[in-house]
Amino acid sequence: MSEILHLSNISRHFSGLQALRDVTISLNKGEVLGLIGPNGAGKTTLVNTICGVTPASSGVVTFDGKDITRVKTYQAARLGLSRTFQIVQPFAEYTALDNVAAAALFSQPGESLKSAREEARAHLAFVGLDAQANQFAATLTLAMRKRLELAKALAMKPKLLFLDEVNAGLNSAEVERATKLIHQLAAGGITIVMIEHLMKVVLNVCTRIAVLHNGQLIADGQPRDVIKNPAVVDAYLGQQYAQRNAARG
């Protein structure tokens, strides 16, 4: 398998606060990596560092063989890195269709507004929002907005997709639906990094898990092994979870 993303010794500090310390990780094409860890562990910061929102203080990010440590956010987007936001970021005054069209329009060179809208329709249908195409983004429910984020991210034709808590705030039926979508995407060959707190979803979808704690990578490997790792249990999962898991076998 070929490597698509490589982080070497990534650190990021916000004045006194060390958000990431010497994170080194590599990702192969087609993998679905679950990025877990307690709140404030640096998961979103890590994604922001890769996408150029908050560039790394030190270290090197390589994507598809190119050094992208210092690229701007919009350049990263055009290279094929796309993401959904934990706190949804729609263009509130645009319809769902135009939201997705914007993503297609600005991420692909030479795209016209008309063709972008046509493409957007297909992506909306994929996430099940075709009925809401002409509804303003501000009027959509949270679950719909999360799916809109996903449609936007897909419209950018990503090589690597970051899903930042796409299931947070959704009910179990909605989570199931979202999980199904992620499965479909993974089957389609997109490399995915998902930040997720619902272990059920992580174990269901991910081929590999990485755990961040206080800005450091404390575990990285097969889901089965990682959830038994004592350091991970201590830092994030908790004894109860480990016992329940052990009981289930």
Added chain:
Amino acid sequence: MTRVNLALLILIACVASLPLFGGAYALRVGTIACMYAVFALSWNIVGGFAGYPSFATAAFFGFGAYATGILLNKGVPLSVAVIGSLVMCFLLAAALGTVLLRLRGHYFAIASLSLVEVFREMVNNATDLTGGGMGLNIPLASGSGILADATFFFYAMWALLLIAAVVVMIVSASKLGFGLNCIRQNETASNMVGLNSTLYKSVAFGLSACFVGAAGGIYAAWVHYIDPSDVFDILHSVKPIVMALMGGLGSPLGVVCGAFVYLGLEEVVWRNYIQIHSGVLGLLIIMLLLFLPHGLISLRSGMFWRKAKHV
């Protein structure tokens, strides 16, 4: 072409017939009306589409006026001088924009305001080139009579308004306009979908400056004498914002209507309340904004009798 754009073109075409109806006064008011409409349309690009409240209108108006004035004094023909000012204003504003537009909201407003002061001081101090505080005399363009001159400058300003309106229409229907609207709604998300927001904002700032600069050039040639306190008047920055708010933020038709209504109010109030005209005008503007927060464009013919249905 949308109905709103068509309405705007018809409105501008109607203005062109003004010389048929009035004398020198009507022409003077008409020229200023076109100038104000150019201000409002220009401000709308950066303030209405991109959502960056710029106070830099006076800066580029003054810059265009002085650029044209100096070029005319060097013997350059008027048309070349005005087009030159337009191009210079675009490049200057786009370059300044890459720096200034990193600031958002109030911070950008203050920074753009300071631009007016900086330009004014530069003109004040470059005495050899601009005449400094003494002002700059500009040679008479044709000298073919007062009314002919007034008609010429009216049509010059009108043509500029037409060009500005067409450009704004093209921009609002284009990828650029779509992107500027994205930036206004959510700049973080805009960057994240691959939109180069710095470039878009700079182009928008350049476009919002270039027609104002050209208007300044025509104004300078029209009044034959400019000085820093006249062309770098902070009111030139504030008025377009009031017009845009009165007419309807973001809508080209709205802001042009806003400009005409504002000028109408200004003239009527000034004539009737010479002592307290600023106060009365201010009061009227506040009333309009209070009762019509989305501007004149939000008025619909049905609005007045719709209520009666529920009686």
